[in-house]
Amino acid sequence: MENNGFQKQAREIYQFISEHLYFNRPDMEIKGERFNSAILLSLLTALRKGKELIIGEPGLGKTTSAEYVCSLVYQFPLGVIWGSEVSGHPEQTEEKIIGRPDLGKLNRGEEDVVWTNFSQMPAKIVDEINRLPETKQSMILDGVDRGNWEYLNEMIINDEYCLFATANYQDGGTNTIIAPLVDRFDVMVESRYPGANLSFLIGKDKRKDHVLRHPKYEKDLYQILKSKTPYEKKIPKMEEICNAYGQHIEELLGVKSFQRQDRDQIRAEMETLEIDLDASAFSRMLLAELSFCERYGQKRVVENCEEGCHYTGYLCHQIKNCASNRLPSSIKQYAQGLAWLLQDPEIDIEHMMAVVPYTVAHRIQWKDEILSQKERSKRDDPFPIFLAKEAVKAVSQRYREQSDHLKDALAVGSRIFQGEDLEPLEGDHPLYVEVKKDLDARKN
Amino acid sequence: MKSPAPPKRSAFLPPAKESWGTRNPFEEFKTFTTPTSNFPLDQIVQSTEAVMDRIRSGYEKLLEEEAKELVWMVQYNTIIKAYEVAEKYVKEIDYTAEDIEDFCFALENTQKIPYLIPGPAGVYISALCNYAKEEEIALKLSELKTEINLIGFRLSKGKRLLIEGDTGDFTGIGLEGGELIVEGNAKNWTGAGMRGGKILVRKNIGLHTGEWMMGGEIYVGGRVRGLGNIVEGKVYERDKLVYPGKARYPNLYY
Numbered sequence: 186m187e188n189n190g191f192q193k194q195a196r197e198i199y200q201f202i203s204e205h206l207y208f209n210r211p212d213m214e215i216k217g218e219r220f221n222s223a224i225l226l227s228l229l230t231a232l233r234k235g236k237e238l239i240i241g242e243p244g245l246g247k248t249t250s251a252e253y254v255c256s257l258v259y260q261f262p263l264g265v266i267w268g269s270e271v272s273g274h275p276e277q278t279e280e281k282i283i284g285r286p287d288l289g290k291l292n293r294g295e296e297d298v299v300w301t302n303f304s305q306m307p308a309k310i311v312d313e314i315n316r317l318p319e320t321k322q323s324m325i326l327d328g329v330d331r332g333n334w335e336y337l338n339e340m341i342i343n344d345e346y347c348l349f350a351t352a353n354y355q356d357g358g359t360n361t362i363i364a365p366l367v368d369r370f371d372v373m374v375e376s377r378y379p380g381a382n383l384s385f386l387i388g389k390d391k392r393k394d395h396v397l398r399h400p401k402y403e404k405d406l407y408q409i410l411k412s413k414t415p416y417e418k419k420i421p422k423m424e425e426i427c428n429a430y431g432q433h434i435e436e437l438l439g440v441k442s443f444q445r446q447d448r449d450q451i452r453a454e455m456e457t458l459e460i461d462l463d464a465s466a467f468s469r470m471l472l473a474e475l476s477f478c479e480r481y482g483q484k485r486v487v488e489n490c491e492e493g494c495h496y497t498g499y500l501c502h503q504i505k506n507c508a509s510n511r512l513p514s515s516i517k518q519y520a521q522g523l524a525w526l527l528q529d530p531e532i533d534i535e536h537m538m539a540v541v542p543y544t545v546a547h548r549i550q551w552k553d554e555i556l557s558q559k560e561r562s563k564r565d566d567p568f569p570i571f572l573a574k575e576a577v578k579a580v581s582q583r584y585r586e587q588s589d590h591l592k593d594a595l596a597v598g599s600r601i602f603q604g605e606d607l608e609p610l611e612g613d614h615p616l617y618v619e620v621k622k623d624l625d626a627r628k629n
Numbered sequence: 630m631k632s633p634a635p636p637k638r639s640a641f642l643p644p645a646k647e648s649w650g651t652r653n654p655f656e657e658f659k660t661f662t663t664p665t666s667n668f669p670l671d672q673i674v675q676s677t678e679a680v681m682d683r684i685r686s687g688y689e690k691l692l693e694e695e696a697k698e699l700v701w702m703v704q705y706n707t708i709i710k711a712y713e714v715a716e717k718y719v720k721e722i723d724y725t726a727e728d729i730e731d732f733c734f735a736l737e738n739t740q741k742i743p744y745l746i747p748g749p750a751g752v753y754i755s756a757l758c759n760y761a762k763e764e765e766i767a768l769k770l771s772e773l774k775t776e777i778n779l780i781g782f783r784l785s786k787g788k789r790l791l792i793e794g795d796t797g798d799f800t801g802i803g804l805e806g807g808e809l810i811v812e813g814n815a816k817n818w819t820g821a822g823m824r825g826g827k828i829l830v831r832k833n834i835g836l837h838t839g840e841w842m843m844g845g846e847i848y849v850g851g852r853v854r855g856l857g858n859i860v861e862g863k864v865y866e867r868d869k870l871v872y873p874g875k876a877r878y879p880n881l882y883y
Contacts, residue, residue, distance in 0.1 A: 465657055589663050596662070599655035623654055 191451050192528050194441050198257045199228055201440045206253045206394065207246055208387055209379040212565065215539045216527060223250050223376045226543055227349065229522035231258035231308065232443075232451055235515070236329060236348040236369060238314070238362075238547060240567060241376040243353055248312050249394065250376055251349035255308035256397045257434070260427035260442045263394055264403035266310065269302035269410075273316035279324050284336035296337055302410050304334040305419065307345045314350040314366075315359045322366050329369050341416045345448070351376075364506075371515035372540070373547035375567045396438060402430045455521045460532045466592050467534050467584050468516060470616050471541065474500035474580060475508035475549070477615035483507055486550065496615060499583075500576055505550040515544040534584075538577055546573035587612065594620055602627055677731070680724050684732050687718030688753050695749060708799075711749060712782060715756035726766040729757045737773050747797050751779030758790055759783060770794035776816065781809040784826065798835070801828045804845060820847045821857060839864055839872065 202224050203209070211219035223239065223246075230237040231254050239247040252266050271282050283304050287297040303309055311325070328334045332343035350370070353359060378384065405426050409419050424445050431442040443451070460468070477499070478484050480491040484507035496502060517532075519540040524532045546569040555572075564571040584591070594610035598620045601607050609621050653659070695711045736750055754777065758766050764787055770777060771794030778797035781790055786806030795813035804823035811828070817835035820828050825845045833851035840857025847864045856864060856872055864872040 460657075462658065462661060592658060592661050593663050595655045595658040596660075599653055599659040602653045602655060603659070620655070 188528075189450070191443075191447060191454070192526055194443065194447075195228060195232065195451075195526055197440055198254075198442070199224055201438065202250075202253050202257065205396075207250045208383040209246070209377060210383070212377065213539060215523065216535055218527070222374050222543065224254070225523075226372050226374045226519070227251055227254040228258065229519055229526070230349065230372065231255060231347050232448065233371075233455065233518050233522045234345060234347050234452070235371040235518060235522075237350070238367075238370040238373040239349060239351045239376050240354065240373060241351075242378070245376050245378055247351035247376040248310065251310050251351070253394070253397065255310065255347075255349070257440060257442050258448070259308045260431040260434070260444070261306070261308060262399040262403045262406070262430055263397040264400065265302075265306075265406045265410075266308060268403075268407065269306040269308075270310045270312055271301075271303045273311060273313040275316065275318050275321075277317055277321055279336070282324060283328065283334050284339075286337065298336045298339045299411075300334070300336075300341055300416065302407075304328065304341060304343075305410055305416060307343060307347070309346060309348045311348070311350040313353060315352040315362050317360065319360055319363050322360075322363050326366060326369070329366065344420075345445070367547050368509050368511055370547060371511075372519060372543040373569070374543055375570060397434070399430055399433060402426050402433070451525070455525045458521045458524050458530075458532055460517065460520070461534075462592060463534045463584075463588060464520070464532050464537045466588065466595060467537055467581065468513060468541075469595070469619075470584055470591065470614065471500075471545075471577070471580050472508055472513060473614070473616040473619050475504065475512070475545070477501045477619065479615075479618065499615060500580065501615060503552055503555045503576075505552055506548075508545075509548065512544060512548060516541055519544060534581075538581055541577050542570055542573040545576070546570045549573065549576070583614065587614065591616065598624060677728070680722065680728050681731060681735065683722045684724060684728060684757070685735070687715070687722065688732075688750070690718060691715050691749055691753055692746065708748075708752060708779065708782070708802075711752045712756060715749075715753045716760070719753075719756045719760045724757070724761070726761050726763040729754065729761060729766060730768050732757070733768055733770055733773065733777075736777075737775065747775055747778040751777045751797070751799070752782060755779060755782035755784070759785055759788065765789045765791070767791040767793065770796070771813065778816075781807070781828070784809055786826065795832075800830075801826075804828065806845075814851070818857070820845070820862075823847075823862070 199220075203221060207224060209221045209223065211221050213220050213222045213225070226237060227239070227250055229235065237251070239251060241247045248270075252263060255261060255266050256263050271277070282301060284298045284300040287299050290297045314322070329348055332346045334341050334343070352362065379387070406423060409422050409426070412419065414422070428444055431444060435441045476484050477496065478488070478490070478501060479494060479496055481488050484501060484504065486506040490502055494502065516537065520532045520536040523536045523540060529536070549569075549572070551572060559572060559575070560568070562571070566574060590610065590612055591614070594612055594617055597607055597610050601609060601624050609617070609624055611617060691711065691714050694714050733754060754768070758781070766789070768790070770792055773794065776795050776797035779799045779802065780792060780796045781801035781804060782799070783803045783805050784790055784801065784807030788807040790807065790809050792809070792811045792813070796811050796815045798816045798818050799821060800811060800815040800819045801809045801823060802818065802821040804820065804826040806825040808826060809828045811830045814832040815830045815834045818837045818840055819830065819834050820838060820842055821840040822842065823839070823845045824843045827846050827848070829848045829850075831850040834849045834853050836855040837857035838853055838855065839847055839859045839862060842857070842859045842862040845862050847862070849864070849866045851867070853864065853866045853871060859872050862872075863870060
């Protein structure tokens with residue numbers, strides 16, 4: 186891997202946020218290093234162009250953690266980030282989120298769209314997304330998924346964007362986030378209570394976020410955002426100001442942020458990282474357990490497990506829904522990011538195991554009996570993340586027991602696929618059945 | 630006339646129809662072969678056996694070289710010479726405290742070691758203990774039928790040797806500041822010529838205890854059968870100082 190100091194730079198941003206802006210305890214360990222999941226995953230989200238759902242109690246730094254990361258990774262002054270946030274509330278409209286007609290032109294009989302700051306900015310934050318009614322959540326589905334924002338007959342496409350959405354736990358004013366929107370988030374993380382002592386320090390200190398403010402650059406950026414210049418031409422202009430702001434931050438705080446070409450270079454480096462065989466076999470095993478049904482061909486939320494099924498010991502028996510195709514892509518994306526950050530030459534099973542709980546926690550719908558069985562278990566994590574971590578532990582235990590046989594089965598599968606006259610290997614796991622299904626499909 | 634070039638296929642177009650659906654989903658595993666089953670336990674057993682072979686071979690060479698000189702009673706020069714030979718072999722082996730214990734057990738329980746001679750065995754075990762990486766070594770000798778002589782010879786400062794069971798004659802002689810604990814009994818000449826350190830015998834101790842002892846302390850939990858000619862140092866019997874103290878006569882019951 187190229188050693189151009191970007192990893193060090195990313196770690197310095199992590200360090201600066203955790204030491205000066207967002208106080209919290211480390212809650213995850215990877216290869217002997219401890220990290221705070223909220224900052225680490227937010228940093229990876231910003232670098233990987235990902236989508237992150239941050240949950241937590243009110244006032245525990247969900248939005249601010251995302252704001253700090255966006256400001257330092259994308260070089261936007263905090264004031265601009267605040268001015269482009271969308272807040273979820275029942276009266277929210279498409280005009281406030283995406284764009285509105287240019288009223289002056291409309292009076293002249295012309296149609297033109299004035300795009301919102303939110304739709305134009307590469308770092309997007311939706312605050313309290315679950316206060317948006319279900320019907321209005323679908324307004325942002327496409328934008329969240331592909332970065333294309335449509336209004337009237339016009340469209341802008343964000344080449345580079347990441348999205349952070351915060352959600353409070355269920356209360357009187359919240360709604361459920363619709364399944365298609367939930368699935369579009371790559372990861373879910375909790376912004377946790379930092380503990381009484383750190384919380385006391387936060388309360389004692391003055392607001393620190395002013396260090397990331399810069400009224401002049403904020404004003405300049407607003408001017409560009411609201412100008413009538415075509416969107417594509419605004420981007421380079423914004424980048425110029427962002428670079429100047431980045432320079433200012435480096436001089437003031439000693440933290441070097443990333444320019445657009447740096448971020449592109451980082452992404453290119455991340456893309457070169459391959460998944461090693463164990464990590465690949467482990468992910469296949471997990472995906473098989475999250476999608477397999479012997480009776481009905483695959484998991485479907487509308488179908489229930491058959492009595493006396495052979496596969497009751499696997500995750501498929503504990504969940505209601507099927508893993509989506511976005512899941513493996515989220516896993517790979519974040520595992521690549523983590524491997525890059527740790528300067529590892531490829532993605533191994535430890536990177537996988539570290540990110541998987543956060544990529545599946547919001548996507549799995551557990552059966553009611555599992556929820557009631559485990560509801561009162563002793564834990565530090567929110568219930569969905571705790572269940573996901575338990576699931577990952579169970580799958581990794583199964584993987585350790587049969588990793589060689591499983592890799593053998595996949596290797597034999599490959600040889601059969603290439604035309605060798607062999608029999609697929611048998612084994613007690615849904616993945617062996619899946620291998621056979623793929624080979625049968627090939628034969629037919 | 631130039632024939633028209635075939636139209637170039639755009640990189641963005643899907644592959645030719647005949648290759649659709651032929652992507653091998655297991656491609657990355659095509660070169661995977663299961664490594665020959667080398668279970669960690671097998672590797673541990675193999676490496677332990679290799680170390681044991683080297684320790685055993687050192688002992689056999691010591692026996693061969695010193696066979697003529699094996700008049701093991703108080704001829705201190707013989708002991709020093711044997712120790713130097715033992716040192717030579719032991720220095721070349723990479724072993725752990727557990728290997729020393731295995732060797733002690735193997736002395737009586739395997740056909741691979743031709744004979745257990747308490748003197749050379751003790752010198753060799755002492756050399757192993759003195760050159761071990763560990764500072765604290767525990768040896769279980771309680772299951773041996775033979776009591777090994779010379780255990781703890783020249784045990785150096787900073788080392789702690791714990792013996793479970795009884796020891797033979799010359800236990801802890803020439804002790805050089807280490808701590809030797811015998812959980813059972815020790816026979817005659819214990820601590821002879823020791824220069825410093827501590828010997829603790831939980832049960833009884835034999836005659837000539839501390840003969841020509843130059844320093845250090847001997848603690849005995851049971852009875853001291855007889856003291857030697859002690860030059861300097863202390864001997865305690867059941868927490869009571871017996872040397873120096875009231876007039877003592879070597880090798881006499883008191």
